[in-house]
Amino acid sequence: MEGAGAGWPEPVVRVQSLSESGAATIPERYVKPEAERPAAAAAGGATAAEGIPVVDLSSPGDPATARAVSEACREWGFFQAVNHGVPPELLRRARGVWRGFFRQPMEVKQRYANSPATYEGYGSRLGVEKGAVLDWGDYYFLHVRPPHLFDPDNWPHLPPGPDLRETTEEYSREVAALCGRLMTAMSVGLGAGPSRLQEAFGGAEGAGVCVRVNYYPRCPQPELTLGLSSHSDPGGMTVLLADDRVRGLQVRRRGAWVTVDPVPDAFIVNVGDQIQVLTNATYRSVEHRVMVNAAEERLSVALFYNPRSDLPLAPLPELVSPERPSLYSPMTFDEYRLFIRRKGPRGKTQVDSLKATAVGGAAT
Ligand code: OGA
Ligand code: NI
Numbered sequence: 058m059e060g061a062g063a064g065w066p067e068p069v070v071r072v073q074s075l076s077e078s079g080a081a082t083i084p085e086r087y088v089k090p091e092a093e094r095p096a097a098a099a100a101g102g103a104t105a106a107e108g109i110p111v112v113d114l115s116s117p118g119d120p121a122t123a124r125a126v127s128e129a130c131r132e133w134g135f136f137q138a139v140n141h142g143v144p145p146e147l148l149r150r151a152r153g154v155w156r157g158f159f160r161q162p163m164e165v166k167q168r169y170a171n172s173p174a175t176y177e178g179y180g181s182r183l184g185v186e187k188g189a190v191l192d193w194g195d196y197y198f199l200h201v202r203p204p205h206l207f208d209p210d211n212w213p214h215l216p217p218g219p220d221l222r223e224t225t226e227e228y229s230r231e232v233a234a235l236c237g238r239l240m241t242a243m244s245v246g247l248g249a250g251p252s253r254l255q256e257a258f259g260g261a262e263g264a265g266v267c268v269r270v271n272y273y274p275r276c277p278q279p280e281l282t283l284g285l286s287s288h289s290d291p292g293g294m295t296v297l298l299a300d301d302r303v304r305g306l307q308v309r310r311r312g313a314w315v316t317v318d319p320v321p322d323a324f325i326v327n328v329g330d331q332i333q334v335l336t337n338a339t340y341r342s343v344e345h346r347v348m349v350n351a352a353e354e355r356l357s358v359a360l361f362y363n364p365r366s367d368l369p370l371a372p373l374p375e376l377v378s379p380e381r382p383s384l385y386s387p388m389t390f391d392e393y394r395l396f397i398r399r400k401g402p403r404g405k406t407q408v409d410s411l412k413a414t415a416v417g418g419a420a421t
Contacts, residue, residue, distance in 0.1 A: 063172035066187040069180075072195050074163065076274030076354075086191050087282045095314075095348045096280055109133055109308060109317055109325070115140035117238040126239065127246020127340075130328050134343030135308050137323040138296075142238075143231045145322045148298055151228040151358055154221040158197065158213050159272045159356070169213055171198065173398060177211055184401025192402070193349045194273045194284040201229040201266040203365075225268065229360060232296050232324075233266045236362035239294065239326060247336060249375065257335050257373060258293060259365025265292070265390070271357045273305065276349040284347035284355070288402030290329040291394050292363035297325040303355040309344040316348075330393070330408040331364050334385045337372035344404050366391040385411045 075084065091097060110129040116122055129136035158166070171178030173185045176198045182191050197213070200206035209222040237255065244254040258264050273284035284305060299306060299319040306325065307314040317325060333342040349355070364370055369387035377383045388411065396407045 063170075064174055064185070065172070065182070066185050069170070069182070071163065071166075071181050072193055073159065073272065073274045076276065081277050083193070083276065083278045083282060087193055089190060089282055089286075093283065093286065094281060095283065107310070107315060109135045109137060109315065111137045111139055111320060111323070112326075113140050114138050114142065114235075114238070114242075117142075117242060120245070123242045123245035126242040130243060130246070130332075130340035133308070133310070134341040135317075135325065135327045135345070137317075137320050138235075138239075138326050139320055139323045141235055141324055143228075143235055143324070147224075147228055147231060148322060150219050150224050151298065152301070152356060154215075154219055154224045155197070155270045155272075155358065156356055157215060157218060158221060158270075159195070161213075161215065165213075165215075169197070169211075175200075176398065182401070183397065185399055186401065189401055192285050192347075193276050193279075193282045194271055194347070196272060197268075197270045199225070199268050201226070201233070201268060203263065203265060206265075228358075229266055229268055232360045233264075233362065235324070236264075236266075236294060236296060236360070237261055239296075240362075243294075243332070243340065247339060247376070249373070253373065254332070254335065257364070257370070258331075259368050263365035263368075265361075265363035265366055267361050267363070269359045269361070271347070271355075271359065273347060273349050273355040273357075275351055275354050277351060279349045279351055282349065284349040286402040287344045287346040287404045288397070289333075289342040289344050289405045289408060290327060290361065291331070291397050291407065292329040292361040292390065293331045294329050294362050295327050296360045296362070297327070298358040298360075299325055300355045300357055303350070303353045305347045305349065305355050306357070307346050307348060309346075314346070329361070329363075331370055331390060333408055334370055334388075334411065335373055337376040337381060338384050339376060342405070342408060364390050366394075 112125045169179040171180040181195045212222050240255045241251045306317045328340045328342045330342045371387035372383045
């Protein structure tokens with residue numbers, strides 16, 4: 058049943074199967090080098106009391122909201138959004154239908170097995186390097202926009218209960234609209250016009266939207282591995298619906314790892330590499346990772362809001378000056394995302410690599 062399958066360098070093993078086998082140890086493939094393990098001592102002064110900022114979005118057009126969003130994007134690259142306008146009932150329904158998917162028998166899930174050509178479907182790894190150390194998680198990845206990539210026939214169809222396809226469509230429509238409001242606040246917070254960032258993305262119509270539902274099964278040796286290795290998100294911005302019961306997401310802050318304590322019904326929003334590039338690093342995409350645990354599985358739904366994928370993106374001219382030269386050379390998102398799709402999650406190495414080639418930049 059589990060073969061090398063369309064384009065993966067070695068047989069695909071579902072982490073859920075490993076977890077449900079009841080084995081007391083994890084295979085070597087999932088054991089991280091010591092420095093990457095959850096308990097590795099990290100330099101820096103962040104304390105457990107310090108959490109990512111919470112931003113109230115009940116008046117999204119207010120200058121005070123733009124200031125709060127902008128400050129969080131500059132200082133942390135992450136914040137929790139409350140009063141965001143997406144109904145809590147829809148959040149629960151979205152979690153529910155996807156929990157339902159991961160509870161299906163393996164042969165049902167396997168019908169949706171993905172390949173590295175598009176990544177769309179049921180997957181268990183990111184990157185195609187043979188022999189890579191893998192993460193302790195399965196996922197489902199799907200495209201919502203642009204229209205030519207939207208194909209709910211590729212999404213699971215699972216009666217009975219609330220329909221997964223309809224729910225996912227409704228959920229992604231609502232969250233994409235929230236991303237539009239956040240783009241406006243981020244743009245105003247830069248001192249630019251309200252639609253400046255959205256225009257740079259190729260307009261709301263051109264923007265890409267995709268969803269990655271992450272499923273982290275229980276792990277017998279959580280101290281040796283990670284559910285998702287340290288990475289920054291390659292796209293524009295990410296809106297994450299974290300698990301309502303189980304923590305696991307950690308954000309890098311001054312060299313230390315800060316565990317996020319999700320506010321009920323909030324979203325966790327973070328800046329991706331493309332917004333870091335457009336803002337010439339005024340807003341920062343920050344490394345994050347996911348811990349797993351022995352007691353409970355964890356589910357999260359990440360919606361990625363991306364620029365039109367064929368536009369070369371570079372810092373906005375108004376954010377470049379002799380004092381602050383352009384840090385990044387132009388690249389399309391199509392080209393950019395090949396890196397993570399081939400190599401898997403690698404901290405901030407990709408966005409940093411753009412610096413080395415920046416034209417006339419004070420790159421470091
Ligand atoms: C991601 C991500 C965090 C989480 O999907 O890019 O960082 O908590 N997910 O699952
Ligand atoms: Ni991420």
